[in-house]
Amino acid sequence: MPDYQNMTATEAMRHAKDVSGLTAEEIGRAAGISAAVVRRYLQRDEGYSPGLDRIPALCRAMRNTVLIQWQQAQLERQAEDVPPARSRAEVLTAVARVAASLGDVQRRLADSEDGGIDPACARDVRGLVGDVIEDCRVVMAKLAEQASHADITEADPLPSLRPVRKSWWRRLWR
Numbered sequence: 001m002p003d004y005q006n007m008t009a010t011e012a013m014r015h016a017k018d019v020s021g022l023t024a025e026e027i028g029r030a031a032g033i034s035a036a037v038v039r040r041y042l043q044r045d046e047g048y049s050p051g052l053d054r055i056p057a058l059c060r061a062m063r064n065t066v067l068i069q070w071q072q073a074q075l076e077r078q079a080e081d082v083p084p085a086r087s088r089a090e091v092l093t094a095v096a097r098v099a100a101s102l103g104d105v106q107r108r109l110a111d112s113e114d115g116g117i118d119p120a121c122a123r124d125v126r127g128l129v130g131d132v133i134e135d136c137r138v139v140m141a142k143l144a145e146q147a148s149h150a151d152i153t154e155a156d157p158l159p160s161l162r163p164v165r166k167s168w169w170r171r172l173w174r
Contacts (some may be wrong), residue, residue, distance in 0.1 A: 004073035004074075005147075007070060007148055016058070019066055023035075025038075030061035031061035033057075050067070076140075082141035084146065090158075091142060091158065098132060102132050104131070110124055
């Protein structure tokens with residue numbers, strides 16, 4: 001899945017076009033706008049993006065919801081809400097919470113084996129799945145800052161807490 005949270009509006013538009021497999025002319029014709037406007041949406045560093053009233057028409061024209069998914073990602077829990085991970089261990093701990101939350105869902109469903117999934121069970125499972133989703137969002141938010149960098153020259157890898165092992169021959173010289 002693309003990293004919508006770190007995409008620009010232009011990158012989202014370009015991705016939506018690529019997913020659709022349509023040309024700018026075909027998108028413009030289906031959306032009721034000129035191909036020149038669509039091409040302008042696709043130009044890098046232009047800062048020109050479709051208005052809110054154009055997005056539904058563009059999504060219908062391209063037969064995908066990439067632009068809406070991009071907007072939703074912009075609204076989700078941001079890095080300010082969750083401090084960025086400072087180590088690999090923090091990420092692993094957050095992922096373990098996701099696994100534990102998913103285990104709660106599985107336990108609740110296992111408990112329903114005799115009686116089936118009644119409305120109360122369905123509500124419980126929906127709530128527990130919501131917890132899984134929230135825990136996943138925390139992991140994503142912890143990694144947002146690291147993921148926002150283009151490559152390793154812009155950010156150091158998150159360190160492991162494992163001590164650095166010295167080679168056997170260096171231990172002999174002590």
